[in-house]
Amino acid sequence: MKRQVTIKDIAYKLGLSTSTVSRALKDHPDISSKTRTAVKELAALLGYRPNRIALNLRSNSTRTIGLIIPEIEHYFFSAIINGIEEIAYKNDYSVMVFQSNESYKREVINTNAVLTNRVDGVLVSFSKETNDFSHFQKLIDNEIPVVFFDRTTEDLPADQVVADDYQGAFQAVNHLIEKGCKRIAHFAAPQHLQIGKSRLAGYHDALLKHNIHFSHELVFLADTFETARKTAHEILRKPNAPDGFFAVNDISAIAIIKAAKELGKRVPEDVKVVGFENSKSAAFSDPELTTVDQFGFELGREACLMLLRRLKEGENTDFQPVRKIIRTKLVVRNST
Amino acid sequence: MKRQVTIKDIAYKLGLSTSTVSRALKDHPDISSKTRTAVKELAALLGYRPNRIALNLRSNSTRTIGLIIPEIEHYFFSAIINGIEEIAYKNDYSVMVFQSNESYKREVINTNAVLTNRVDGVLVSFSKETNDFSHFQKLIDNEIPVVFFDRTTEDLPADQVVADDYQGAFQAVNHLIEKGCKRIAHFAAPQHLQIGKSRLAGYHDALLKHNIHFSHELVFLADTFETARKTAHEILRKPNAPDGFFAVNDISAIAIIKAAKELGKRVPEDVKVVGFENSKSAAFSDPELTTVDQFGFELGREACLMLLRRLKEGENTDFQPVRKIIRTKLVVRNST
Numbered sequence: 001m002k003r004q005v006t007i008k009d010i011a012y013k014l015g016l017s018t019s020t021v022s023r024a025l026k027d028h029p030d031i032s033s034k035t036r037t038a039v040k041e042l043a044a045l046l047g048y049r050p051n052r053i054a055l056n057l058r059s060n061s062t063r064t065i066g067l068i069i070p071e072i073e074h075y076f077f078s079a080i081i082n083g084i085e086e087i088a089y090k091n092d093y094s095v096m097v098f099q100s101n102e103s104y105k106r107e108v109i110n111t112n113a114v115l116t117n118r119v120d121g122v123l124v125s126f127s128k129e130t131n132d133f134s135h136f137q138k139l140i141d142n143e144i145p146v147v148f149f150d151r152t153t154e155d156l157p158a159d160q161v162v163a164d165d166y167q168g169a170f171q172a173v174n175h176l177i178e179k180g181c182k183r184i185a186h187f188a189a190p191q192h193l194q195i196g197k198s199r200l201a202g203y204h205d206a207l208l209k210h211n212i213h214f215s216h217e218l219v220f221l222a223d224t225f226e227t228a229r230k231t232a233h234e235i236l237r238k239p240n241a242p243d244g245f246f247a248v249n250d251i252s253a254i255a256i257i258k259a260a261k262e263l264g265k266r267v268p269e270d271v272k273v274v275g276f277e278n279s280k281s282a283a284f285s286d287p288e289l290t291t292v293d294q295f296g297f298e299l300g301r302e303a304c305l306m307l308l309r310r311l312k313e314g315e316n317t318d319f320q321p322v323r324k325i326i327r328t329k330l331v332v333r334n335s336t
Numbered sequence: 337m338k339r340q341v342t343i344k345d346i347a348y349k350l351g352l353s354t355s356t357v358s359r360a361l362k363d364h365p366d367i368s369s370k371t372r373t374a375v376k377e378l379a380a381l382l383g384y385r386p387n388r389i390a391l392n393l394r395s396n397s398t399r400t401i402g403l404i405i406p407e408i409e410h411y412f413f414s415a416i417i418n419g420i421e422e423i424a425y426k427n428d429y430s431v432m433v434f435q436s437n438e439s440y441k442r443e444v445i446n447t448n449a450v451l452t453n454r455v456d457g458v459l460v461s462f463s464k465e466t467n468d469f470s471h472f473q474k475l476i477d478n479e480i481p482v483v484f485f486d487r488t489t490e491d492l493p494a495d496q497v498v499a500d501d502y503q504g505a506f507q508a509v510n511h512l513i514e515k516g517c518k519r520i521a522h523f524a525a526p527q528h529l530q531i532g533k534s535r536l537a538g539y540h541d542a543l544l545k546h547n548i549h550f551s552h553e554l555v556f557l558a559d560t561f562e563t564a565r566k567t568a569h570e571i572l573r574k575p576n577a578p579d580g581f582f583a584v585n586d587i588s589a590i591a592i593i594k595a596a597k598e599l600g601k602r603v604p605e606d607v608k609v610v611g612f613e614n615s616k617s618a619a620f621s622d623p624e625l626t627t628v629d630q631f632g633f634e635l636g637r638e639a640c641l642m643l644l645r646r647l648k649e650g651e652n653t654d655f656q657p658v659r660k661i662i663r664t665k666l667v668v669r670n671s672t
Contacts, residue, residue, distance in 0.1 A: 064449055072417055072433070078409035085435060089442060094449040096432040097408070099421060106425060113400055113430040117453045225620065254620055261622065284561065284590055286597065286622050 005046040007143075014038060019141040026319050028157055065307065066114035066122040067097045068107060070151070075250075075279035076296045077125070080149065083300025084123060091308055093120070104129040111135040114144075121145040121307045126153070128193065145310035149303040151194070152323075159310065160323045161303040165195050168292035168328030169202025172246050172274040175290070177210050179336050181244030181272055184212075185235065187222040187256070189248045199248050199276065218242065228252035232259035236271070243271060250275035254285045257335060272336040287334035299326045341382040343479075346375060355477040362493060362655050401643065402450035402458040403433045404443060406487070411586075411615035412632045413461070416485065419636025420459060427644055429456070440465040447471040450480075457481040457643045462489070464529065481646040485639040487530070488659075495646065496659045497639040501531050504628035504664030505538025508582050508610040511626070513546050515672050517580030517608055520548075521571065523558040523592070525584045535584050535612065554578065564588035568595035572607070579607060586611035586618045589625055593671060608672040623670035635662045 011021045016035070024031045024039035031039075042048075065088050069077050081097060088095045096117070098110035107127050114122055115138065122139055124146060133155050139146050140156065152160040176184050186203045189196035200219065207214050220235075222228040228247065235241055236259060247253035253275030260271045267273060267287055275282060278293035302324055343361075347354045352371070360367045360375035378384075401424055407413050417433060424431045432455070434446035443463050450458055451474065458475055460482060469491050475482050476492065488496040512520050522539045525532035536555065543550050556571075558564040564583065571577055572595060583589035589611030596607045603609060603623055611618060614629035638660055 062449075062452060064453065072408045073411065073414035075409065078414075081408055081435065082437070085437065089445070094434065094442075094445050096434060096449065096453070098430065098432060099417065101418070101421065106430075109425070109430050113398075113432065116398060117400065117432070225616075251620075258620070258622060280561075281617060281620060284587075284594070284617060284621070286594060 005043075005048045007048075009046065010039060010042050010048060014042060019137075022141050022143065026157060061120055062118050063093050064117070064119045065093050065095050065304070066117070066119035067095055068100060068110045068114065068122065068124045068126070069097060070100050070102050070125060070127050072097065072099050075281070076150075076277050076294055079296030080125075080300035080303070083297035083302075084304040085300075086297075087301050087304035087308065093308075100127040102127045102129060104132075108135045111139065115139065115142060119144065121147075121311050123303050123307060124148050125150045128190075145307055147303050147307045147310070149299060157319065157321050159306050159321050161299055161306060161326065162194075162323070163294045163299060163326050164328050165198035166202045166205075168276060168294070168330070169199040169246065170206045171202075171328070171330045172276065172290075172292050173203045173206035174209070175330055175332070175336060176244040176246060176272055176274060177206065177212065179244075179268075179272055181242075182212075183218070183240070183242045184244040184246060185218045185220065185242040187220050187228055187231065187245065187247040187252045189223045190221065196248065203246055223248050223252055225251045225255045228255035229259050232256040233263070236260060236263050236265060245271065245273045247273065247275050250277045250279045250282045250285075250289060250291055253289055253291065253335070254281055257285060257287070257289070268334065268336050274330075274336060278331055282331075282333070285335070290333045290336040291331055293329045293331050295326055295328065302326060341379075341384045343384075345382065346378050346384060350374060350378060358477050358479065364493060397456055398454050399429050400453070400455045401429050401431050401640070402453070402455035403431055404436060404446050404450065404458065404460045404462070405433060406436050406438050406461060406463050408433065408435050411617070412486075412613050412630055415632030416461075416636035416639070419633035419638075420640040421636075422633075423637050423640035423644065429644075436463040438463045438465060440468075444471045447475065451475065451478060455480065457483075457647050459639050459643060460484050461486045464526075481643060483639050483643045483646070485635060493655065493657050495642050495657050497635055497642060497662065498530075498659070499630045499635060499662050500664050501534035502538045502541075504612060504630070504666070505535040505582065506542045507538075507664070507666045508612065508626075508628050509539045509542035510545070511666055511668070511672060512580040512582060512608055512610060513542065513548065515580075515604075515608055517578075518548075519554070519576070519578045520580040520582060521554045521556065521578040523556050523564055523567065523581065523583040523588045525559045526557065532584065539582055559584050559588055561587045561591045564591035565595050568592040569599070572596060572599050572601065581607065581609045583609065583611050586613045586615045586621075586625060586627055589627065589671070590617055590621045593621060593623070593625070604670065604672050610666075610672060614667055618667075618669070621671075626669045626672040627667055629665045629667050631662055631664065638662060 007018050007021050011018045024036045085095050100107035147159040149161040220231050222231040245256045253273050256273050257267050265271050275289050275291035278291045282289040282291045343354050343357050347357045360372045421431050436443035483495040485497040556567050558567045581592045589609050592609050593603050601607050611625050611627035614627045618625040618627045
């Protein structure tokens with residue numbers, strides 16, 4: 001049997017790197033149209049066939065999926081891991097998890113480990129620190145399918161699965177207004193994160209819909225238990241304190257409830273609070289927390305299904321990245 | 337340079353399997369003393385030297401540690417993972433985590449994945465379902481160092497790191513008695529688990545020390561939020577209800593507080609509650625929970641340090657398993 005033509009052969013003959021050839025075949029925008037045409041013409045001439053399917057059939061497929069995730073402890077991410085694993089194990093894949101611990105440096109080490117360990121595909125949610133994505137490009141250049149979830153980027157040609165943060169925030173604030181809140185504060189995440197931006201936008205637009213004035217004075221950067229508790233203490237003491245709070249996560253919402261009770265205010269009678277995540281703590285809190293369910297388990301399942309589809313269809317020269325949005329849902333409990 | 341003598345050479349010459357030779361060299365009790373002697377004599381004759389150090393120096397060391405863990409979501413385990421990773425990354429190892437999800441079947445798949453991926457060493461806390469340990473024996477036979485933590489077994493020749501469950505439980509119940517409790521209930525874990533047994537024993541002995549009668553009627557199997565809440569509701573309604581609770585974990589303790597408040601009882605005035613773990617929820621609960629800190633982070637650090645020491649010292653024919661116990665500490669807050 002004739003030896004199969006590889007990307008290396010094309011790269012060698014054209015004096016290009018394999019990464020350039022790989023991206024040219026995928027119509028990556030970084031590659032000039034002249035180079036793309038040259039690569040495709042030579043590929044056709046030599047009878048190049050992408051070898052992903054061959055790879056999977058080879059006995060050295062590891063039946064392993066690599067998962068790179070910022071934090072394992074966070075309820076949302078652990079629900080995602082469980083969703084991914086449900087699909088993976090059903091399809092005879094095992095999942096190796098690498099925690100970047102929100103560190104760019106560890107994430108690069110993890111990506112190299114995933115390469116060394118020859119996984120079949122990779123699922124990624126990147127760290128808060130990550131601005132450069134070239135380590136992930138290395139996976140793509142090595143023809144390893146990658147699906148990003150929750151924290152995603154437009155800078156790479158890859159599939160994405162995300163929660164509908166905007167819609168979730170909009171519903172949360174709409175609910176507070178319908179429950180009679182006149183002055184609603186937002187405890188926000190940092191604005192360089194997409195979730196920070198989208199949830200603030202949902203808050204903003206829900207106010208707008210009800211003709212309530214949006215004021216920057218009611219938006220606070222407070223996405224941890226400690227900062228949220230401290231901030232809530234300060235603003236609830238002032239005259240004209242808010243009567244409603246939309247927090248960017250459950251932990252901050254629980255901290256607000258705690259601060260309100262410490263100041264002798266009743267929840268939900270004096271102050272209404274909505275969180276975001278639907279973590280276990282939301283059901284444990286007193287009163288139980290109204291919150292937006294992010295469906296981490298579903299999101300993990302979808303991301304894994306998307307990856308398995310890519311593994312099945314094989315390398316594909318007219319690759320079109322897919323972006324899937326998972327609906328969120330307001331869960332009404334006793335804090336509103 | 338003369339080729340080094342390997343276990344395979346000894347196995348071939350004696351007509352034994354490599355696994356038998358490996359275990360004979362380690363004085364494994366499953367191997368007859370006759371075989372052990374024969375193997376050791378031949379090993380000495382051929383000048384066999386264990387090759388763990390050679391393995392590490394070879395370029396095919398993956399600088400990767402495999403971690404097999406029942407649950408990622410549980411705060412205690414995620415703290416352990418963080419402790420392991422702190423030590424690992426400092427020493428240029430990356431950590432790949434496999435979650436068994438409390439399933440024996442997945443754990444076996446994970447163990448095979450760890451073998452396929454040629455990790456340098458493995459850290460294990462096994463699933464609730466696991467009674468047969470032969471999959472782990474396979475790691476040991478392949479000369480991969482293994483350290484067990486939290487959930488351990490005496491059935492394998494391997495190092496162990498565990499928390500001091502007995503002492504932690506004893507201190508918790510002693511504290512309730514010193515705070516004036518006369519009738520203390522224990523919400524226990526299943527008794528086939530070592531932690532279930534040890535914490536019940538600590539409860540029992542603390543009562544004994546203060547000449548308080550131990551009664552089976554005050555011990556309940558309730559280690560989840562739902563069962564603990566339901567059980568607490570039932571017993572707090574009865575005449576002669578307990579005035580103190582020692583729960584086997586924080587989640588059950590938080591459920592007890594919730595049930596007490598729902599019945600109009602004040603915590604800590606009417607009912608005092610102690611948990612076990614010192615999870616984040618312990619500080620979030622209202623009132624904040626008195627609990628036993630298990631130092632998961634420290635436990636993870638110790639387990640990883642132990643593994644790194646084994647990797648450094650190399651394979652070692654007079655291997656003596658080490659068992660390390662991590663002290664626990666009572667953290668007094670407002671629930672007592």
